[in-house]
Amino acid sequence: MSNTQDRVHLQARKVSFSWDDTPLHWVPGDPFAAHTINVLHLLLPAGERWFVHVYRQVLPLIRDERLREDVIGFIGQEAMHSQAHDEVLPHLKELGLDPTPYTAQIDWFFEKLLGDRTLPPGRARRWWLMERVATIAAIEHYTAFLGNWVLNAEELDRRGADPTMLDLLRWHGAEEVEHRSVAFELFMHVDGGYRRRVRTWALAFATLVFLWQRGARFFMENDPTLVDGRASFKDFYVRGRRGVLPGTGDMLRSIPRYLSRSYHPSQEGCTEQAVAYLAQSPAALAAEKGAA
Amino acid sequence: MPKPLTVAVVAGAALLARRAMRRRIRISPLWPMPALEEPVSGRPRSRALRLLVAGRAEVAEGVVQLRLEGRDLPRWEPGAHLDLVLPSGLVRQYSLCGDPADTSSYTVATRLVEDGRGGSREVHEQLAEGMEIEVRGPRNRFPLVEAESYVFVAGGIGITPVLPMLRALPASADWRLLYCGRSRESMPFVAELEKLDRVTVVAGMPDLDALEVPEGAAVYCCGPEGLMAAVEERFPQVRLERFTPRAAAPGGAFELELRRSGRTLTVPADSTVLAAVRAELPNTLYSCEQGFCGTCQQRVLEGEVDHRDELLTDGERGDSMLICVSRARSERLVLDM
Numbered sequence: 001m002s003n004t005q006d007r008v009h010l011q012a013r014k015v016s017f018s019w020d021d022t023p024l025h026w027v028p029g030d031p032f033a034a035h036t037i038n039v040l041h042l043l044l045p046a047g048e049r050w051f052v053h054v055y056r057q058v059l060p061l062i063r064d065e066r067l068r069e070d071v072i073g074f075i076g077q078e079a080m081h082s083q084a085h086d087e088v089l090p091h092l093k094e095l096g097l098d099p100t101p102y103t104a105q106i107d108w109f110f111e112k113l114l115g116d117r118t119l120p121p122g123r124a125r126r127w128w129l130m131e132r133v134a135t136i137a138a139i140e141h142y143t144a145f146l147g148n149w150v151l152n153a154e155e156l157d158r159r160g161a162d163p164t165m166l167d168l169l170r171w172h173g174a175e176e177v178e179h180r181s182v183a184f185e186l187f188m189h190v191d192g193g194y195r196r197r198v199r200t201w202a203l204a205f206a207t208l209v210f211l212w213q214r215g216a217r218f219f220m221e222n223d224p225t226l227v228d229g230r231a232s233f234k235d236f237y238v239r240g241r242r243g244v245l246p247g248t249g250d251m252l253r254s255i256p257r258y259l260s261r262s263y264h265p266s267q268e269g270c271t272e273q274a275v276a277y278l279a280q281s282p283a284a285l286a287a288e289k290g291a292a
Numbered sequence: 293m294p295k296p297l298t299v300a301v302v303a304g305a306a307l308l309a310r311r312a313m314r315r316r317i318r319i320s321p322l323w324p325m326p327a328l329e330e331p332v333s334g335r336p337r338s339r340a341l342r343l344l345v346a347g348r349a350e351v352a353e354g355v356v357q358l359r360l361e362g363r364d365l366p367r368w369e370p371g372a373h374l375d376l377v378l379p380s381g382l383v384r385q386y387s388l389c390g391d392p393a394d395t396s397s398y399t400v401a402t403r404l405v406e407d408g409r410g411g412s413r414e415v416h417e418q419l420a421e422g423m424e425i426e427v428r429g430p431r432n433r434f435p436l437v438e439a440e441s442y443v444f445v446a447g448g449i450g451i452t453p454v455l456p457m458l459r460a461l462p463a464s465a466d467w468r469l470l471y472c473g474r475s476r477e478s479m480p481f482v483a484e485l486e487k488l489d490r491v492t493v494v495a496g497m498p499d500l501d502a503l504e505v506p507e508g509a510a511v512y513c514c515g516p517e518g519l520m521a522a523v524e525e526r527f528p529q530v531r532l533e534r535f536t537p538r539a540a541a542p543g544g545a546f547e548l549e550l551r552r553s554g555r556t557l558t559v560p561a562d563s564t565v566l567a568a569v570r571a572e573l574p575n576t577l578y579s580c581e582q583g584f585c586g587t588c589q590q591r592v593l594e595g596e597v598d599h600r601d602e603l604l605t606d607g608e609r610g611d612s613m614l615i616c617v618s619r620a621r622s623e624r625l626v627l628d629m
Contacts, residue, residue, distance in 0.1 A: 011580075012579060012580040014580070014582060014584045042333075045333040046332065046333050049332070052586075056577050056587070059577060072578065075579045075587050076579030076587060079587060080580075080584065086333055086334060086335075089333060089334030090334060100331055102322065103334050104327035104329075104333075105325040105328075106333065107327070107333055108326050112328070218321065218322070221321060
């Protein structure tokens with residue numbers, strides 16, 4: 001089931017970033033682009049903690065040793081992603097943009113709404129676990145999409161975006177590309193139902209769009225340096241054309257790919273590029289030196 | 293075909309609903325999602341800081357006080373301590389004894405322990421003004437609770453966590469302090485404290501039977517092992533601050549009981565808790581094996597833990613551990629697994 005060509009041993013890297021010199025508008029002169037990407041820092045700490053929480057419960061159900069190993073590596077990487085993005089939040093607060101009202105809601109969303117419900121053991125509990133495993137597979141389709149995008153987003157370099165933030169995004173993006181098959185393979189291994197895949201994709205996609213536009217508007221409206229900050233879909237579309245944000249067309253084209261019955265994440269992105277970035281990412285290098 | 297009237301009523305209702313929603317969102321932009329009362333994301337974890345040793349003074353015989361300077365330092369509560377990462381890599385805890393409101397410097401005091409584990413010797417001999425040092429924290433496992441009255445017993449350098457507590461108590465609070473030490477010269481801050489009439493200073497072992505502890509009083513004790521044991525024997529409710537392990541050399545072998553699965557095993561000195569547990573329970577969760585991802589966190593039921601991770605918060609350290617790196621401080625550890 002796994003794609004043997006692309007197989008790499010997944011391992012968490014202990015990275016750390018120093019945010020002292022990162023400005024609020026880390027894409028110079030383009031607060032909307034910076035804030036749209038900043039929404040990641042709002043969603044990921046709670047979201048990836050939730051991934052880990054769910055996967056801890058699935059681990060005993062895995063009957064394939066290699067997949068098990070992958071999932072263990074996946075859990076460690078996701079836990080680090082969650083922590084790394086979490087550390088940006090106090091910095092945003094220092095810069096005068098307190099994200100807590102929004103993150104408290106995201107915490108509620110993942111810890112309560114999508115948390116462990118009081119369900120009788122057996123079918124109900126398994127159903128809820130499988131729904132969440134399928135949802136994670138759908139979300140991971142988009143994290144791999146975004147990871148692949150940010151690895152290739154040369155426009156951000158040309159515009160002089162903050163190198164620390166770019167390193168965080170690309171380290172994270174590269175690991176997402178590196179482990180992009182795990183969530184899907186796990187879902188296919190423990191359940192694999194096509195109807196469930198479509199249903200959870202629809203919910204995950206709608207929720208992501210809802211939370212993302214909400215987060216971008218939240219940042220734009222509360223940014224202390226903007227007089228009349230607004231976010232609109234047009235802004236997003238225009239920046240997608242310029243290459244500062246993911247292109248709308250690319251995003252739409254990725255939908256039928258996930259829904260295709262022959263989908264496998266290894267068709268998206270390129271492991272070699274991800275591994276090559278990790279081999280020269282300042283944060284990943286420092287992590288390797290620390291571990292040695 | 294629906295009647296025109298129905299269409300008009302539905303359209304009108306939709307418009308009204310839209311207007312109401314828009315107004316609602318304008319008033320509170322984050323409507324309608326609920327929020328977690330105690331948010332988890334964005335709480336700064338105790339990160340490592342590099343501080344400058346800006347002042348060094350001998351405040352009593354064998355006691356050196358360090359002032360460590362930085363900027364925008366995390367705030368702390370009285371009773372909190374700081375992890376100092378010494379030049380050799382040793383990590384030692386020292387109580388903060390300065391002003392909690394000061395966010396530009398931390399103050400710690402340490403006594404030279406001749407036959408100690410080497411930490412205090414390093415502080416005394418190698419840390420000089422102008423050097424940089426890495427610290428972690430601050431963390432508090434000796435917090436000041438609300439009580440009708442307070443009794444503090446401090447022995448020698450054990451005065452350091454108590455000092456900020458005394459300053460933090462309101463003027464109306466009912467408290468007393470028994471401060472003892474080998475000799476007056478070896479007791480830091482004794483001159484400052486002696487001026488207060490609620491303080492009793494004793495050179496030598498104090499008479500604990502003479503110590504009056506009113507009903508409902510919170511008792512705090514920090515000092516040498518003998519003193520703490522004696523106080524604990526008389527007042528079992530006492531809160532203790534202990535910086536040296538009670539027994540068992542850290543890093544050595546210890547016994548591990550897995551209560552839920554009813555197994556007892558030995559963790560050898562050259563193996564981790566995780567490895568020993570995995571030999572018995574292959575489905576045990578773990579991932580990074582270096583103490584940063586948090587996957588292997590387990591609940592501790594009994595025993596003292598030598599925490600070697602950098603992830604868990606104080607609250608979490610109270611009743612859990614990361615079994616991939618942390619070990620036992622006591623001879624026996626009981627885990628809920």
